[in-house]
Amino acid sequence: MKYRLGIAxxxxxxxxxxxxxxxxxxxxxxxxxxxxxxxxxxxxxxxRRSLGAGIQLAPAxxxxxxxxxxxxxxxxxxxxxxxxxxxxxxxxxxxxIDVHNPNYLLFARYTDNVNTAPYSSAAQASGQQDAIDSxxxxxxxxxxxxxxxxxxxxxxIWGAYTQQNQWQVYNAEISRPxxxxxxxxxxxxxxxxxIDLGGFHWRLLNVGFNHQSNGRxxxxxxxxxxxxxxxxxxxxxxxxxxxxxxxxxxxxxxxxNPDITDYYGYGSLTAIYKRHDHSFSLMGRGNxxxxxxxxxxxxxxxxxxxPLRWYVQGFSGYGESLIDYNWxxxxxxxxxxxxxxx
Numbered sequence: 001m002k003y004r005l006g007i008a009x010x011x012x013x014x015x016x017x018x019x020x021x022x023x024x025x026x027x028x029x030x031x032x033x034x035x036x037x038x039x040x041x042x043x044x045x046x047x048r049r050s051l052g053a054g055i056q057l058a059p060a061x062x063x064x065x066x067x068x069x070x071x072x073x074x075x076x077x078x079x080x081x082x083x084x085x086x087x088x089x090x091x092x093x094x095x096x097i098d099v100h101n102p103n104y105l106l107f108a109r110y111t112d113n114v115n116t117a118p119y120s121s122a123a124q125a126s127g128q129q130d131a132i133d134s135x136x137x138x139x140x141x142x143x144x145x146x147x148x149x150x151x152x153x154x155x156x157i158w159g160a161y162t163q164q165n166q167w168q169v170y171n172a173e174i175s176r177p178x179x180x181x182x183x184x185x186x187x188x189x190x191x192x193x194x195i196d197l198g199g200f201h202w203r204l205l206n207v208g209f210n211h212q213s214n215g216r217x218x219x220x221x222x223x224x225x226x227x228x229x230x231x232x233x234x235x236x237x238x239x240x241x242x243x244x245x246x247x248x249x250x251x252x253x254x255x256x257n258p259d260i261t262d263y264y265g266y267g268s269l270t271a272i273y274k275r276h277d278h279s280f281s282l283m284g285r286g287n288x289x290x291x292x293x294x295x296x297x298x299x300x301x302x303x304x305x306x307p308l309r310w311y312v313q314g315f316s317g318y319g320e321s322l323i324d325y326n327w328x329x330x331x332x333x334x335x336x337x338x339x340x341x342x
Contacts, residue, residue: 081239081274081342082203082232087146087153088192094149099339100160101142102298104311109138109166109333115324118220131174137167138333146190154194158208160186166321180323184212188228197233200240204232210245214322221256222322224248232342239342241270262290263318263325272342277302279309279340292318292328300337311337 144160162184188208195202213223226245244267268285279300286293294317301310319325
């Protein structure tokens with residue numbers, strides 16, 4: 001939908017400019033414009049003369065018919081990954097429902113170290129302690145909604161939801177269950193700083209609340225609440241997203257995973273590179289004090305059917321999911337995706 005709207009807006013902008021140029025005859029001399037009393041009409045007259053001569057000018061202040069069309073068209077020409085992803089263009093809709101984190105389906109995801117520890121009590125009771133397959137499916141759905149924005153779209157209030165599932169779909173022995181489901185609702189304020197930093201452009205700053213849990217009980221329950229801040233900079237085809245968080249402490253009797261920051265740390269760094277419609281990303285996070293963390297490398301191909309892309313995801317370390325937050329493993333998966341982090 002985002003691509004169709006972007007193309008439609010660009011076409012509408014071009015048609016609007018061309019229509020204005022051809023609908024009125026360009027003056028033959030500058031004096032014809034000087035005699036117009038109205039400032040907006042006089043400036044529009046000069047613009048039409050320039051357009052007729054093959055020169056494009058920025059829209060005149062007060063020219064409401066063109067304001068918000070040409071600037072947006074020129075801004076799209078910069079191909080800003082962050083602006084496009086977060087609706088920072090001034091002509092974007094005030095209320096948006098869009099993709100958020102990567103949406104993907106891994107047909108097969110293989111791990112070199114199956115985590116049976118959390119299920120040991122139930123597995124021993126059923127006699128199926130080692131029944132978890134090393135190959136499973138994994139998918140993630142993620143979307144965000146802008147609920148308010150300023151007129152220039154530099155400020156916005158967003159809500160978001162991400163769900164990740166590990167699915168033992170090939171394991172008929174235990175009736176193909178979902179091994180783990182993680183739920184992550186978020187709410188945050190978004191701002192576009194628009195500051196140049198040594199060749200990089202700082203275009204994103206988010207601050208908000210993040211809850212993540214697996215919705216389970218007893219020894220399988222995992223959850224935490226965080227205050228999170230995100231910053232994003234970009235240069236040409238490269239974008240870097242930095243995230244830091246502060247865990248909101250829970251009482252000892254309600255804390256399912258008191259040592260989770262030993263493995264997840266207090267922040268992450270993601271680099272994204274796009275070339276010829278291929279997309280590569282590398283994420284790293286961890287805790288320097290404990291020496292534990294994780295890295296994830298992804299690749300997505302150019303679109304081959306509608307929005308669908310081939311997708312490969314490799315992971316190494318702790319915390320691929322909440323149930324595995326303190327489990328070290330290396331995984332590789334292959335499937336399809338419709339978007340990446342930007």
